[in-house]
Amino acid sequence: MADRPTLDDETLAFAERMFDLARHGDAAQLQTMLEGGLPANLRNSKGDSLLMLASYNGQLDAAEVLLTHGSDPELANDRCQTPLAGVLFKGDMAMLELLLTHGADANGCPQGGKPPLMYAAMFNRTDMLERLLQAGADAQATDADGKTALDLARAMGAQDAITLLERF
Known part of the structure; x- marks a missing residue:
């Protein structure tokens, strides 16, 4: 990843407050800040976007505000994880629906990452597996190691996911 610019303490403190708004779901304050020019795709030192933090922490209203203001659900x-990865890990079906509705790719896989279906398979989230498949996820897609969602479900002992994925 490219070098990031060095920021002064005041800017870093401001950015951290914005990340906290996303984590804690202060949708009204995020709305105000976005309308005032806050970049919708602001990222922290780990590359987590505001949307990643809101979605991972189950902050549906905050995620909706961010998406409405142009946050990229594929960032x-x-x-190498998109917001879908965290949502699938947490098992948040409402957030999955929101992200898919706003353009998250059911087959999206950043360089070196895993397609979303693999996260659902590994964590035995059959309702999410079914929803991703309905949204066009490819059950035969592979990760950088050549593994499919079924392979990862087997490695994790995720029996319900195995049963579902064996049909594809």
Whole structure:
């Protein structure tokens, strides 16, 4: 990843307050800040966007505000994870729906990452597997190691996911 600019303490403190607004779901304050020019895709030192933090922490209203103001649901962090990865890890179906509605790619996979279906498979989230498949996720897609969602479900012992994915 490219070098990031060095920021002064005041700017860093402001940015941290914005990340806290996203984590804690202060949708009204985020709305005000976005209308005032806050970049919708602001990222922290780990590459987590405001949307990543809001979605991972289940802050549906904050995520909606961010998406409405142009947050990119496909923006990956430094671990090659998009907001869908965190949502699938947490099992938040409402957030999954919101992200898909706002353009998150059911097959989206940043360089070096895993397609969303793999996260749902590993954590045995069959309702989310079914929703991703309905949204066009490819059950045969592979990660950088050549593994499919079924392979990862088997490695994790995710029996319900295995049963579902064996049909594809």
